[in-house]
Amino acid sequence: MFNAMKSVVRVPILDPKYKISVLASKQDHCLVDLLHGWQDGRLPVDITCVISNHDRGPNTHVFRFLERHGIPYHYLHTTKENKREGEILDLVQDTDFLVLARYMQILSGNFLKSYGKDIINIHHGLLPSFKGGNPSKQAFDAGVKLIGATSHFVTEELDAGPIIGQMVSIVLFASVISPVFNPWLPILEI
Template sequence: MSLLRRFSPQVQLFTKRSFKSLKFPGESLNEITSPSLIHGIHVFHCPDVVGIVAKLAECIASRGGNILSADVFVPEKKNVFYSRSEFVFDPAKWTRIQMDEDFLKLSKMFDAMRSVVRVPSLDPKYKIAVLASNQDHCLVDLLHVWQDGKLPVQITAIISNHDRGPNTHVMRFLERHRIPYHFLPTTIEDKREEEILNLVRDTDFLVLARYMQVLSGNFLSSYGKDIINIHHGLLPSFKGGNPSKQAFDYGVKLIGATTHFVTEELDTGPIIEQMVFVPMLGDAFNLYYN
């Protein structure tokens, strides 16, 4: 099961069109924010033809739903269409079973390669495992977002090639939430991939939170599902383990982070999301000297 596979093309590709935050005429703000409404997400990938956006909007609107945001990507010189729509709806008026049937009709209409609809408050949560190395910042941020309910997944395990003491912030957090921690020290000769595979077979996808090991092609094919990497730099430039210093030495004035799918080639997988910020003087000092 590969529910996330290749939905987002690389963001540096130019797109023909995009739209955001559509609102249907005649609907008030109270209707959009009504407590009876719940969130849904639809991701679509099909050959590009005229009328897809209109049919997607019509499908949601015809059941009384309202699109909160929608992103469309149509890469230049590629006859493919990608979209991700977030919407609210009343489950009393649009049942979960009916929703699946409606989006299935769209999928058949446009010969879709992939059509996935999720209602986080109703559907089973995705099971994920997180791989991390010595530095805590990516892992801690992910855990805190999860604790706040902004990441609707079930974290089955944290796997690391570095040991963490019992009284550290991370270990106390994991114990409190009963999330298993697996310490698997690695060497150049042995990345412990077979043991990792045994720990993650029941997951829906993996997240690498500053995991400073390169996973082999054999691991990727054996796992067979999506693996997402949090890279502390702006890909496709400055790949590898120290992108911030690379950028600093090159004279780049903006830094940031990239989330992308993992492939056999280091830091080249399709980009999911990026963020950029301008560093202050102290940040620049730390990037260079630490």
């Protein structure tokens, strides 16, 4: 839950790095870009763990990267009836904030209140126009010529929290949406 009254300004040279955990689902693009930004020093944070509701085997790129860098990986199988929020809270209790890197689950109001710290979502569409799933298709169907990604604070209302930053790409005469288009790539550096 975004709470400007409790937000703290840190001076990176003087303060220790923020401790974050990353929640991700099946699509790896956003997670991989975030991890590479961290590895290259563009994201000065300590990643305490990656939690996913999609099992990544030991021979996957992400799993090997995390293992090589000593970042714990936790697979928590979720269902509509059991989002495993209690277990997630246990794993992230010592973090400064969470990052949702294409985590395709809606966190409950109880989770947001229990966690009590900022959660940043990297949404693969331009908000406030294209909320929820498949925002690139929503934009295409609407005839929009600008598509992109939005980072925003998570609130109880889906994709409605205060916007932190956006990156935009122009669509010129495209007849199909490319499955390899990753509009959120540059937003990780905001």
